[in-house]
Amino acid sequence: MSKKEKGGLLKSEIQYHIQMKKGDVADFVILPGDPGRVEFIADHFDTAKVVADNREYKTMTGKYKGRSISVTSTGIGCPSTAIAVEELANIGAKTFVRMGTSGAMQDFTRVGDKVIATGAVRFEGTSVQYMPIEFPAVASHEMVTALVRSASDAKLNYHTGIVQSKDSFYGQHSPEDMPIAQELLQKWDAWVKGGVLCSEMEAATLFVVGSYRKLRTGAVLLVAGDQAKGESLTKEDYQQNMTESINMILEASLDIEEESSNG
Amino acid sequence: MFDNKVEQVKHLPLKIDEVARYVIVPGDPNRVEIIASVFDEYKLQGSNREFNAARGTYKGTDVSVVSTGIGCPSTAIAVEELAYIGAEVFIRIGTSGSVDNSVKKGDIFIATGAVRDDGTSKQYIPIEFPAIADFELVTNLIKAAKDLNIKSKVGICQSKDSFFGEVEPERMPVAPYLDNKWKAWQKGGVGASEMEAATLFTVAQIRKLKAGAVLAVEVSDEETVKKMTKIVLECINIMERDRRNE
Numbered sequence: 001m002s003k004k005e006k007g008g009l010l011k012s013e014i015q016y017h018i019q020m021k022k023g024d025v026a027d028f029v030i031l032p033g034d035p036g037r038v039e040f041i042a043d044h045f046d047t048a049k050v051v052a053d054n055r056e057y058k059t060m061t062g063k064y065k066g067r068s069i070s071v072t073s074t075g076i077g078c079p080s081t082a083i084a085v086e087e088l089a090n091i092g093a094k095t096f097v098r099m100g101t102s103g104a105m106q107d108f109t110r111v112g113d114k115v116i117a118t119g120a121v122r123f124e125g126t127s128v129q130y131m132p133i134e135f136p137a138v139a140s141h142e143m144v145t146a147l148v149r150s151a152s153d154a155k156l157n158y159h160t161g162i163v164q165s166k167d168s169f170y171g172q173h174s175p176e177d178m179p180i181a182q183e184l185l186q187k188w189d190a191w192v193k194g195g196v197l198c199s200e201m202e203a204a205t206l207f208v209v210g211s212y213r214k215l216r217t218g219a220v221l222l223v224a225g226d227q228a229k230g231e232s233l234t235k236e237d238y239q240q241n242m243t244e245s246i247n248m249i250l251e252a253s254l255d256i257e258e259e260s261s262n263g
Numbered sequence: 264m265f266d267n268k269v270e271q272v273k274h275l276p277l278k279i280d281e282v283a284r285y286v287i288v289p290g291d292p293n294r295v296e297i298i299a300s301v302f303d304e305y306k307l308q309g310s311n312r313e314f315n316a317a318r319g320t321y322k323g324t325d326v327s328v329v330s331t332g333i334g335c336p337s338t339a340i341a342v343e344e345l346a347y348i349g350a351e352v353f354i355r356i357g358t359s360g361s362v363d364n365s366v367k368k369g370d371i372f373i374a375t376g377a378v379r380d381d382g383t384s385k386q387y388i389p390i391e392f393p394a395i396a397d398f399e400l401v402t403n404l405i406k407a408a409k410d411l412n413i414k415s416k417v418g419i420c421q422s423k424d425s426f427f428g429e430v431e432p433e434r435m436p437v438a439p440y441l442d443n444k445w446k447a448w449q450k451g452g453v454g455a456s457e458m459e460a461a462t463l464f465t466v467a468q469i470r471k472l473k474a475g476a477v478l479a480v481e482v483s484d485e486e487t488v489k490k491m492t493k494i495v496l497e498c499i500n501i502m503e504r505d506r507r508n509e
Contacts (some may be wrong), residue, residue: 136376138391
């Protein structure tokens with residue numbers, strides 16, 4: 001890359017992957033993994049319209065109780081999440097709350113519980129291309145506080161604590177089939193002993209990129225399955241629980257003062 | 264780990280139940296009495312190696328202060344043994360250097376997490392695991408500082424093993440390595456640099472204890488130590504009140 005082009009992709013007006021420009025997103029963005037979930041989330045806003053839809057990145061922007069709010073899907077995994085966060089930050093987004101599902105890792109994290117992540121295990125390859133591995137993936141205290149407030153007001157079953165972010169979904173679900181089975185199993189055991197609450201695939205990179213770009217970050221993870229107990233949410237329970245997660249984030253957004261995303 | 268229910272632990276000058284639920288952990292043994300002097304009353308309990316202990320009360324709550332010595336190796340020993348004899352909530356008081364330009368000399372810094380640039384925490388859990396302060400403790404430390412009209416900053420600190428590797432990196436054989444990492448911490452949003460928090464947070468998380476840290480940036484005078492102690496004692500007071508109301 002020549003000197004002239006350095007940072008070119010990051011500075012162009014229309015962001016390369018998310019296909020949006022300044023003014024298209026609010027300062028507060030909800031980040032689900034699944035593009036198919038964007039519309040369901042936006043249905044809980046007071047107003048919303050689709051502003052972009054490219055690759056796995058679909059965005060809707062609108063209002064909730066007078067507050068500007070957006071939802072952008074990240075796709076599965078930290079690589080596509082880092083792209084989404086970088087490009088959204090380039091066009092003025094300042095607060096990012098991931099909304100996703102996860103697998104239980106402790107006896108007391110039950111299917112249907114909401115986990116508010118305070119930090120994440122960096123068992124993924126993206127965040128190490130930003131910061132050395134010793135750096136902790138930490139959610140913003142202010143965002144965690146707002147999420148705890150809204151979960152507590154809604155009387156939901158919630159936990160705060162550390163989550164695990166991995167790159168290989170099947171490495172978690174069938175570790176014994178992998179050539180590095182021993183490492184996967186031994187590390188999993190260490191995370192469980194370390195009190196990690198649940199396993200997911202995007203939070204660590206969200207938090208690390210957020211620290212570097214000085215963004216406010218958080219994550220709400222619905223416990224949708226429990227490998228050890230062989231439990232998972234039924235389809236009806238799933239919708240209901242998703243609605244609870246969405247409302248929790250929307251109410252928490254009201255504690256975060258709206259900032260201009262055009263500046 | 265402590266198989267034969269020993270009365271006297273190996274390194275600390277303390278026996279089972281000779282510590283409060285809340286324990287303040289400074290690095291310097293000489294700071295133990297300075298910190299305890301802010302309590303309503305206190306008694307010195309003795310000293311062994313770098314571990315100096317005192318116990319007292321503040322607004323009716325039982326509080327201890329035990330020094331850890333410098334560095335994560337002795338901090339891990341102190342935390343393990345204190346937990347064994349009954350401590351549950353650990354709050355470090357310490358001094359630090361500033362890393363990025365958001366943190367200035369004289370600031371009071373409340374850590375939410377720590378860079379694991381130490382060797383000890385890696386002998387507990389793989390490096391991908393984050394060293395994170397207890398959420399409730401961070402919330403109450405922020406609240407206590409606010410209630411006392413003391414300005415504080417909140418963020419990530421770096422915990423290193425080599426003091427001179429930070430202050431004089433250029434004379435180390437691994438100078439380029441130290442320099443590259445330091446630049447990453449500066450860019451990535453690390454506020455303060457110290458030597459114990461990463462292991463304190465990691466061991467506490469694994470043992471299901473609560474831990475936090477209050478750091479003074481580039482100042483270490485008695486008045487500053489007392490100011491940090493006031494924040495910590497007020498935080499303990501809030502936590503104890505909440506616990507009784509539950």
